[in-house]
Amino acid sequence: MHHVLRRLDLNLLPVFDAVFRHRSVRLAAAELAMSTSALSHALTRLRQFLNDPLFYRDGHRMCPSVYACELAPFVADALATLNQQLAPVQPFDPLTSHDCFRIAVTDYTAFCIFPGLMQALEHAAPNLRFELRYxxxxxxxxxxxxxxxxxxxxxxxxxxxxxxxxxxTDLFSDEFIVISHRRRTRLTLEDYLAARHLVVTPWNEKQGMLDLHLARLGLARRIALRTPSMLGAPFMVTGSDLLMAIPSFVADTFEQVVNVSRFPLPFAVPRFTVKIYSHRRSGTRKATDWLKGVISRTITGKAHYAPPSPPPPP
Incomplete structure (x- = not known):
């Protein structure tokens, strides 16, 4: 493997690249901080290895051969890539960093975290970028x-x-509540099971979390509408007789813009904990650790925050 590279002095490649760009031994030597004689010697070695003249002298210019013209873009790309990838890792400075973070989210976690996070980073890290993947x-x-x-x-x-x-990393705990049109004044288990339901299934799953809990109780609800997006669902509820189970964090915000009533679930469902997942050996550990800290501080400033529920006694 790499039988050519094992026989080639890779220090000769920057020499070739510099001569090709400058068309001058003198200017290439100045760029590489070499004497012209050392550069000429290096160029001779590369010519012998590649069995091609590479450059012809025309007055004060070095004119590339056909093979050199074919080779030059590959050498330039390889050198640029190696120079970028092998550069020492710079200390992370959020104020000047242009890093791009790729983060897996759902509708719900993006809704909970990113409005506050982007506001917090507006001045602390104005050049950071994010790619959210659902x-x-x-x-x-x-x-x-x-x-x-x-x-x-x-x-x-x-x-x-x-x-x-x-x-x-635990962020906060949340729970499901039920939203309905304003005309409803109560919600018993019998009311819940008799009603029609809107269910958000972002991954087109056949059963939601609450359906699994109901199945354990030997019960089932009447699902009238499944939708992959949480965004439009409350607006569908307010103008119909549909019920919708939704995390309380989201309901707090939707209640400000949608005319709905909220009720506790009429059956027991444990709270759930929203978490940040990261890789133990992340190559950008300082940057990701810093971002995790900002997310945690942003989310704990919300009034609804509750610590994760303790585990049940054995």
Whole structure:
């Protein structure tokens, strides 16, 4: 493998690139901080190795051969890539950094976290960029382990992926409540089961979390509408007889713009904890750790915050 590279002095490639760009031994030597005789000697060695004259002298100019013209763009690209990738890692400075963070989210976690986060970063890190990727829980963690994303914002699931390289940081706990049109004044379990329901299924799943809890009780609800997006769902509820279960964090905001009433779920469902998932051996650990801290400080400033529920007694 790499049988050509093992025989080639790679220090000769910057010499070739400089001569090709400047068409001058003198200017290439000045750029590389070499004497003209040392550069000429290096060029001779490269000519012998490649078995091609590479450059012809025409007065004071070095004119490239056909082969040199074909070779030059590949050498330039390779040198530029190596120079970029092998540069020492610079200390992370949020005020000047232009880093781009790739983060796996859902409608819900993006809604909870990013309005406050972008406001917090407006002056503290004005040049940071984000790419949000909508991914289910396990695929998000798989991409995190593969290095395709920097963070995942999700909550643990019973069959969630487990790996020693995953780091979980608790953000806040939340719970489901029910929203309805304003005409409804009560919501018993019988009312809940008799009503029609709107269910948000972002990944086109057949059953939602609440359906699984109801099934354990031997119950089922009447699902009239499934939609992949949480954004328009409350507006569908306010003008119909539909019920919708929604995390209380989201309901707090929607109640300010949508004419709905809220009720507690008429059956017991444990609270859930929203978490930041990161990779233990992240190559940008200082940057990701800093961002995790900002997210945590931003979210804990919300009035609805409650610490994660303690585990049940054994």
């Amino acid at each position: 991914l289910p829980h396990n695929p998000a963690l798989t991409e995190l382990l593969a290095g395709e994303i920097d963070l995942a914002l999700s909550f643990s699931e019973p069959d969630g992926l487990s790996d020693p390289d995953l780091v979980e």
